[in-house]
Amino acid sequence: MKERESVAERLEAAALNGMTMAVWADVQPNKAAVIDPDGATRSFAEVNANANRLVRLMRKAGLKAGDGVALVMSNRHEFLEIQSATLRAGFRITPVNWHLTAEEVAYILNDCEAQALFGEARIATVAPAAAQAPNLRLKIAVGGGLDGFTNYDQALAGLDPSDIDDPVLGNQMLYTSGTTGRPKGVFRPTPVVTPQAMYAMRGYDAHSVQLCAGPAYHAAPLAFDVRAAMGAGATLVFLDKWDSEHTLRTIAERKVTHMHLVPIMFQRLLALPAEVKAKYDVSSVRYIVHGAAPCPPEVKYAMIEWFGPVLSEYYAGSEGGAGFMINSEEWLKKPGSVGKKPELLGSKILDEAGNECPPNVSGTIYHQLPPGGGFTYYKDEKKTQASRVGDYFTMGDMGYFDEDGYLFLTGRSAETIISGGVNIYPQEIDNELIKHEAVADSATVGVPHDEWGEQVKAVILLKPGYEPSSLLADEILAFARDSLPSFKVPRSLDFVTELPRSEAGKIQRGKVRAPYWEGRARQI
Template identity: 40%
Template sequence: MQHPWDQRLGVWWIAEDHPDAPAILESPSGRTMTFAELVASAHRVANSLRAHGLAEGDVVAYALPNDVDAVIWQLATTEIGLRYLTLNTALSADEFAAILEHSGATALVTHADYLERFTPAADDARLRIVVGDDSRVPEGFITEADFVADQPATPPADRRQGDAIRYSSGTTGKPKGIVRPLDGRDPSEAAHGLSIFGRAFDFRPLEGAHLVSTGMYHAGCQSFYLGALNVGQPLVILGRFDPEQTLAAIERHGVTTAYMVPTQFVRMLKLPQDTRAKYDLSSLRSVVHSAAPCPLQVKKDMLAWWGPVIWETYGGTEGAATIAKPHRWLQKPGTVGRPVRGMRVHILDSEGNPLPPNTIGDVYMERTDGQRFEYRNDKELTESVHRGSAFTIGDVGYLDDDGYLFICDRAKDMIISGGVNIYPAEVEGVLSSHPAVADVAVVGIPDPEWGEQVKAVVELVDGTQPSAELAADIIAYSRKHLAGFKCPRSVDFADALPRTETGKLLKRQIRDGFWAHAGRQV
């Protein structure tokens, strides 16, 4: 009998070899699908896109909620050489318009729930398609049902692998469109190759199920649900994250793999102990997290609860760089791992010179094949983040003697007080374990003597009231765990901290208010 690892993998070949295998086990709309049904739906969309004149390299933008449609449109565009652009559904109408204009999107696909944010201009020639409620289709749009009507569910001719155009989350400024050259591969071969990505995280072929619980517009979530599909793992797609319902879904479907972000860990850890103990999570084998720093204690608590199944990967929209397997992280707490195959990591000083082990500097990543990405229509920005073929996403950190990477913080978030570097992520990691703290952001604010001082902005757990006494207790708590110069000098309380859905703190929004009040900008 052929071993699963030796079979033809990838969505397209799995649909041929195992047509009745489940591809979607659960979705917010209630739809389930086999691999044959999923691929047939993608073929119909791809054939219609071709019939409407879209050509290789054209951009199809879509704003879709977590559901089956996001997978179908992603597969359809990438089998005919198009670029797909996944729009964050939390964006405003103005933000949508800016990204659509910058990307040069030829087609727009939106769910009926987001129609009010897409008002077509008189001279807008984009193809516009509505998914969802067919009763709400304004002028200038067509329904998906009409779009694919009479289109065959067979593979389109001259299939070529497409790719994404990805926009960063914009936490440090305006969003940036990231593109790589199209390579024209056969999509079935490419999908089989992409199965290697899933297998690198112990996603086992034709075995188990994968939980989708973060926003499907996000590159990290996409990478892992595609990694799962391409090894033959069906998806369990959830809508808005709910910590207890997530545990219930893991038990209900015997979930083996998942992608999550640290804020989800924090929210699940806040559940009462009897709620956490109700669910059987023993099926879990590989839960990968990325997108934002995970506080050390949070990671330790999750490993103690779920066992050694928590994996970590480091990188950005521009590219992945490292993997930290659970047993390696336990040996080296805080590491984000060693470089993945095909990548190198360098620590450089401000002049671009390599730094020795255990010395903090700028983190640069490099593909061993020398391939570079670019920011669309922004040559200056592209060059600013590259040194040769190596690039940075703005983090500072160090490599230890064994080549394991440790991230200290983002360079732009670093606080310099009295000439000493302070890394907010370290302080946030300590404060997040205070029993009254639900979320925390640490920023540098103006100080007339020291240049900057450390400020903590705290969101409290439900039922806790802000007070001067509590602020003092939080500062005292930090002094038990950190050197005095790293501890916050003051604490403010906020109803909610601004975060992206993937957990990244929008520190610019927090920090700018303090500096603007002082008449200065950062």
């Protein structure tokens, strides 16, 4: 018991200077820290050694605490090593969605003021994006070679693997898009530190295995899978793409205990034939955390029946928030809720006039900022202030508290589309569609979809001289595919004779969307 307490104390201290991985490397050096999609493993000692080499590499290139580091890569062990390095050297890490276009990646590289870029060689946008980011001091290619980049393994060869003696806690800045089209960095001046007690509450122990089935660059898998495994000393198993049976096989073979999933993954697992589901033992699973999109109650009931009462649901955003959480037992008593109003930081529901709504009356959800102000949108004070009322901020979501203080979500801002748990911002799509020679105006909206929740639809007003036709619709959608990442490309297109705009000139998406949702409650 005394030894266990000593390790816990070391971990608590190490969390404050980013050296948690170093403690685990000392305590369990030969345990697998990460297992790549191809089955290759890296031990805690190996990950920690490369983290130290990376710090020395970046410092040699001139990086200092507070500087930005970007990575554009899929789920692989280098992600964990780079994350561990930035945490201990005071760098600010920005993982970038590798499905974005080269121009979008370049915008983020420049906006986050990245000094170093780690890019996966197989991702075609890495080199073109880097070419548009003149302030990069260091460009490292992962998993192969790229012109103008140094190979990852070669860059680390010969560098000292021993623990650095001057660790400084690093930070992160993730990007969330806004309705004006350009993504914005969510910057918190004070890094978030997860107490070790949190891992104990989630059931982590020396045998825990964490599955990361979603993209590690996304806020939720990064927090609940990557960072949780690092903090708890669990083995992290990476998947690089979703395959329902392969996921079950991995859970059974690796004896996975913890994972973060989104509801579309639940639906796809449940859709497997009964004989396939019966082939795999999932009894090792102790904790499934989910959020990012609403989960239909019947889907959640089925998952609890299959896996047991191991599901915990969260409600928060990249910006933070009060942090709603509800476990399976509590959810079964309040089906559809995302949790009870937290005691530490408050939340409230306001109507359009700014008055607080009584129980069971829906309004806009506002979350209390922590002492010191919480977050800002990087380089966008206007956007930062627009989201706030006093010391509260909103992510544009709608909902109500019931008489017992449980939050139920009823909608969200008219702009954001959530398809399969992914936020899609229609203005970005409109900005591309309007470039087509036949398009006079565009209003992209989310329409109902049984599997994805919502699907992207373009509603188009044509210029005079053009007539609606299926051929023209196909041409406009093909145009979109040339300029947008695949998940943002509309899946369908309708032509209209007018699009409603406000007196201020803003498209009224609610009116555009309404006919598609007639007779259906729009989920958030």
